[in-house]
Amino acid sequence: MGEIAQKILADQGLVLAFALVGALMWASAALSRHLTAGRIHASAIAILAALALAWWGGVLTGGKKGLADVPGFAGLALMGGAMLRDFAIVATAFEVDVVEARKAGLMGVIALALGTIVPFVLGVGVAWSFGYRDAVSLTTLGAGTVTYIVGPVTGAALGASSPVIALSIATGVLKAVLVMTATPMVARLIGLDNPRSAMAFGGLMGTVSGVAGGLAATDQRLVPYGALTATFHTGIGCLVCPSIFFLIVRALT
Amino acid sequence: MAIYGTALLALCTLLGAALGEVLGVALHVKANVGGVGIAMLLLIAAKAWLARQGKLTPGLRLGVEFWAVMYIPIVVAMAAQQNVLAAVEGGPMVVIAGVGAVTLCFALVAVLGRVMGRRHG
Numbered sequence: 001m002g003e004i005a006q007k008i009l010a011d012q013g014l015v016l017a018f019a020l021v022g023a024l025m026w027a028s029a030a031l032s033r034h035l036t037a038g039r040i041h042a043s044a045i046a047i048l049a050a051l052a053l054a055w056w057g058g059v060l061t062g063g064k065k066g067l068a069d070v071p072g073f074a075g076l077a078l079m080g081g082a083m084l085r086d087f088a089i090v091a092t093a094f095e096v097d098v099v100e101a102r103k104a105g106l107m108g109v110i111a112l113a114l115g116t117i118v119p120f121v122l123g124v125g126v127a128w129s130f131g132y133r134d135a136v137s138l139t140t141l142g143a144g145t146v147t148y149i150v151g152p153v154t155g156a157a158l159g160a161s162s163p164v165i166a167l168s169i170a171t172g173v174l175k176a177v178l179v180m181t182a183t184p185m186v187a188r189l190i191g192l193d194n195p196r197s198a199m200a201f202g203g204l205m206g207t208v209s210g211v212a213g214g215l216a217a218t219d220q221r222l223v224p225y226g227a228l229t230a231t232f233h234t235g236i237g238c239l240v241c242p243s244i245f246f247l248i249v250r251a252l253t
Numbered sequence: 254m255a256i257y258g259t260a261l262l263a264l265c266t267l268l269g270a271a272l273g274e275v276l277g278v279a280l281h282v283k284a285n286v287g288g289v290g291i292a293m294l295l296l297i298a299a300k301a302w303l304a305r306q307g308k309l310t311p312g313l314r315l316g317v318e319f320w321a322v323m324y325i326p327i328v329v330a331m332a333a334q335q336n337v338l339a340a341v342e343g344g345p346m347v348v349i350a351g352v353g354a355v356t357l358c359f360a361l362v363a364v365l366g367r368v369m370g371r372r373h374g
């Protein structure tokens with residue numbers, strides 16, 4: 001009996017992940033309906049629960065991939081990995097209103113510029129106040145505040161120390177997690193209810209996983225607009241952080 | 254045929270990823286620059302072209318739309334494999350930088366939405 005269970009766990013990872021996520025979504029929908037009268041979106045509850053499970057998985061295994069590090073849940077790594085995530089994001093473009101997207105073009109560009117500069121400056125400032133004085137560490141920590149990919153890419157390019165790179169990743173991951181969880185709560189406050197503001201949101205927040213999760217939990221129809229700008233964010237960050245931004249930080253320190 | 258839709262989606266995603274890599278190399282960046290965004294634009298263009306040709310069949314649509322609606326479950330799976338522990342245990346600097354950046358950017362979304370919204374009337 002145990003052998004059969006083990007064989008299924010090992011061979012059917014992705015299928016098991018489908019069933020698991022389905023069950024989680026079903027439980028979240030029930031919670032949303034009965035406990036919050038539909039006020040908190042079922043997907044928001046599901047994402048929060050998944051993050052809690054990821055935390056638990058990290059505690060259990062000491063690994064870096066949350067629940068996916070627990071044997072048996074490894075299929076989650078494939079289902080929620082970058083490949084299928086990007087595939088599904090692209091699919092959402094099928095429903096994009098081209099006229100709306102075009103109208104927000106300029107705003108998307110402004111949002112992308114602000115979304116790179118503002119977090120970077122803030123990150124550098126916080127790192128400075130915590131006693132970091134060398135340009136390489138400051139730039140890497142600032143880059144981590146842009147997204148958790150920009151941080152390590154910048155750190156590797158500049159030759160930052162490993163603890164600094166780890167801190168920059170942690171900052172970026174925390175940002176992604178915060179965007180996922182807080183977006184549905186502040187959506188109405190910041191006017192996040194139309195394609196145009198969703199494109200501004202995507203450009204400003206940047207982190208694709210954060211934007212994807214946050215918008216999914218707020219209003220599914222906004223997802224493609226946010227993703228359209230967010231996808232350029234990491235590339236732009238990796239472009240300017242180790243180059244222009246580093247030179248500016250070095251000139252100032 | 255649904256597979257035509259899924260294959261079209263795959264083709265756009267692959268082309269976008271390749272172009273994003275090319276852009277990354279051209280800009281000397283160790284990252285994919287806008288691959289997903291390029292793929293989305295390709296898919297939008299492909300849909301418009303198919304619609305003009307009268308070839309946007311329900312089967313083809315199904316092959317794309319299935320993946321679009323699977324998007325949220327995939328995001329839930331993505332959330333389940335984040336390194337949440339590291340994010341939580343990063344210490345005060347990480348928390349201040351993370352919370353500060355997110356708060357500031359939320360405020361900017363509101364500002365930008367209001368300013369630009371007025372300009373477009």
